[in-house]
Amino acid sequence: MTSRSLRPIHVVAAHLALVTGVVHLALGILNWAQYASAGILLPPDLRWPLFVVSGVAVVVGIVALMSGFPKRPLYVGGSVLMIVYIVGYFGWHVSGHRPLLVVGPGTHHHGSTVSYLLAHVVAGPVEFLSLASEAGLLVVLLYLLVTEDTGESPD
Numbered sequence: 001m002t003s004r005s006l007r008p009i010h011v012v013a014a015h016l017a018l019v020t021g022v023v024h025l026a027l028g029i030l031n032w033a034q035y036a037s038a039g040i041l042l043p044p045d046l047r048w049p050l051f052v053v054s055g056v057a058v059v060v061g062i063v064a065l066m067s068g069f070p071k072r073p074l075y076v077g078g079s080v081l082m083i084v085y086i087v088g089y090f091g092w093h094v095s096g097h098r099p100l101l102v103v104g105p106g107t108h109h110h111g112s113t114v115s116y117l118l119a120h121v122v123a124g125p126v127e128f129l130s131l132a133s134e135a136g137l138l139v140v141l142l143y144l145l146v147t148e149d150t151g152e153s154p155d
Contacts, residue, residue, distance in 0.1 A: 021058030028052035
């Protein structure tokens with residue numbers, strides 16, 4: 001893909017992907033480093049290694065797109081990852097913040113699940129930025145997947 005073949009929607013997607021990737025890399029590295037500094041290489045909270053791996057995957061996806069890799073697999077992979085991020089965020093909260101994602105002791109919320117989840121959308125600026133960029137990127141990637149030609153041209 002050359003810069004001439006980029007449409008504004010591609011630039012929007014790249015920016016949203018970059019925000020999403022950097023947020024997950026930063027959170028993953030900072031939190032994983034706390035465990036590593038205590039000599040624990042594989043932390044009991046598996047989110048942090050998963051954040052690092054998935055954040056790297058997002059950045060690799062951006063580089064792959066700019067390097068001419070076929071777009072459709074990247075759109076599909078990015079869409080799936082954004083769904084995993086969003087469902088994982090809310091699922092982790094609903095399941096009681098279990099450190100091993102679905103296993104281990106959890107806490108339970110009181111009251112309406114919907115109001116509980118809505119409160120987590122605006123739990124903090126990083127959470128809101130992350131969710132907004134993930135949701136925005138999901139919409140853009142699905143739009144690109146549906147509207148772009150299925151035939152890849154050698155740009």
